[in-house]
Amino acid sequence: MPTPASPTSSCRLDQLSSAHPAQITQITGDRAQQQRLKMLGIRPGVTLKIVHGPNKRGVVIQIQGGRFAIGKSLAQEIFVEEIRT
């Protein structure tokens, strides 16, 4: 990918508060947990959009056609980068 048009900001998924799409850059935490997310297609490189939250419960995201609810503790392990065009 070429360098983005405007500066990007990297943050944790539970801190992302934006209607813009964001790209997952990194997932931390233990391997089993990462595996669990990967099975669902939540992995570095994919683009997501916030559907609901983030709040105390967690966050609901959309990746292509699928919606996923992610608990707060897990959302803290997912790092994203906002995509601005």
Next chain:
Amino acid sequence: MSACHANTTACATSDKIVVLAGNPNCGKTTVFNLLTGAHQQVGNWPGVTVEKRSGNLQLGADKMAIVDLPGVYSLMGGGGEDQRVARDFLLDTPVNLIINIVDASNLERHLVLTAELLETGHPMLLLMNMTDEATARGWKLRCADLEKALGIPVVPMVARKNQGKEQLLQSMTRALQQRPQGQQVKYPLPVEEALQTLANTLSDQNAGRTRIAALRLLEGATEAETRQTQTLLKSLREQIQAISGEDPADLIMDRRFSWAQEMAALTLQRTGKAGLRESINHHLDRIVLNDWLGVPVFLLVLYLVFVVSFSGGNIFLDFFDQASAALLIHGVGHLLLIAGLPEWLVAVIAGGVGGGLNLVISFIPPIALTFLFLAFLDDSGYMARAAYAMDRLMRRLGLPGNALVPMVIGFGCNVPAIMGARIIEDPRGRILTVLMQPFMSCSARLTIYMAFAVVFFRSNGGQVVFALYVLGILVALLTAWLLGKTALRGEAMPFVMELPPYRLPSFRSVVLQSWQRLRVFLFRVGKVIAVIGLVLFILPGIGWTNQGLRSTDIDHSLLAQGSQALVPIFAPMGIQKDNWPAVSGLIAGAAAKEIVIGTLNGIYQRQNAADLMADYRHPDITGQLEDALHSIPANALTFFRTLDDPLGLAAMGSTSATEQASGAESATLRAIAAGFTPLSAFAYLVFVLLYVPCASTMGALRREVGWGWMGFSLLYGTGLAWGSSTMIYQIGTMALHPASSLAWIFGILGTFGLLVLALRMYGRRHDAHPARLRKQAAL
């Protein structure tokens, strides 16, 4: 594992096995129902498909067994017990054809499993389901291009609307002959070389399956069996790591992902913007996921389940009850008398077996509606959202949010609720969830509440029954909390769940699912009733006398003697010696709750020598059937007038209406009134709520969590039932005998304290060996 695990007959007669495989929520069950229709052997519990099941399909000259599996994300691991079932089957069973079902609107993600399935080397066919949803999202599908790239047939379909069935059947016939195996994913060179080396050492007879076996080894999904393979594997992994700088498992997975991405890009062509359906989804989610509305919406949905099931069921309850009584009791009795059978035999068959069946049949409407409603809820896509809405609350009790799904199913019946706990991934959460289910008040228990409520709680029956339901939920939650703090310590796994799009469930699918479940219910109860009914007509007739076993009257029969011997155990909760039939009812209730009132009915009827013979001689069957038919519009009117009374308890005011609702004859109600006080009746109902739900539930417990936890549940539930009812009765009668009441109360509290201590010690010991827990859960 054999293909015919649950069902040998299906496999004995059919030579081809076709298996449906796909991610969760791809519509497998709908396709299964479409293919097999009513020809399903195993009536699995809907709610969630957690078990494999099979049905027959005749296709030309071929008769085949269609196997439906739980949804699975990957063959390499992950997910709950339900996914393990699917994985084991796909890996170990020689199948003739895999139908891989993918959701066209989630193509990229679903194709990852396709890559793995192609690696199993089985003949395969790709079923592109829900093409309408992809279109609604503004995509055009190029199935022909995908077919070329994959090398297997691709069939577009909208299973929910019955579109594309013909094409699927044609493709199946062709695929069974041509056995297309498709193009497998090519991995980076070092991986391919390692796979080749591994494949050479594997002595699997089936050449087609060595690749998947090698892949699973390299990805760490299985352990190497021999020391030699272990060393080889280790060096291969290190080689790959050295060359590529990446872990082989990651390398393989990433390649599958990029392959799926390529295939999806090849297939999907953007033609327009997302349409109406997407925006409906969006708006519904804004309400359902709302911070403040999430929990109230869930409670409202539950309330609706009750309104529709109980009040709606009441419309037809009288019809089922009166019509089956007319035919099975009076009609059969009349015919048998005409046939010249002796009166006692007529009484046994018509009164015992017929009367027992009559009791079950009258409960078909509310129970069928509960099943219908739960099937609807499951298909609609709502339950995953409810789980998310309740997650924070459940987490405080040490449970994951999706533990809620089985609990809701438990209102219908505890057995599928226990099976449904398979969706919970970590073994600790699953055991906790399973142990909660026996306390959920199932529809069979309602029959007992109703009979007692009409006698003792005429003016506040609604509140009493509601209180019992709430008590059940509270005991379930507290049990999970207690065990989670003591014997099964740990954290609930962090929440992540797919939220399927909202769908209007297909009528056919919902009706079929509920019918499957109702059939199992009827069959099970019918069997128990037939046996118990007979036993109940023999036991009360014979007794142990000075001259040995002789025919006696009921008060000196074996049943009476046995029950009387047990009465002292129940004396502290207010059951007097002459009320021994209440104890008989509890014993029968341990087998099935549906027969408790039937048992009381049988005994009290005999004690009071109700003479049905006159009815058998001159029955008025047509008149009774007419009355039965007239009850439907009358009850329908009541239903619409009392929408605010979901349990249908307003009818409590009129004795006759509730009598019919509970299936008890008025003689029985009079006997109940004589044997209990309101306080002891309430204590009795609490006991009924909390002790062993039924033999089937215990069987399900044993299957899911093993003998140990089943034994615990049995003792804990019965102990808790006895302790709670005794506490209630003793607190209520404290004024009469303060000293002994206090002794009972402190005795129970002390015993409970000891139990908590024992559970803590157990937990401490097991904290050191967490693996043992995992092994138990896998039993």
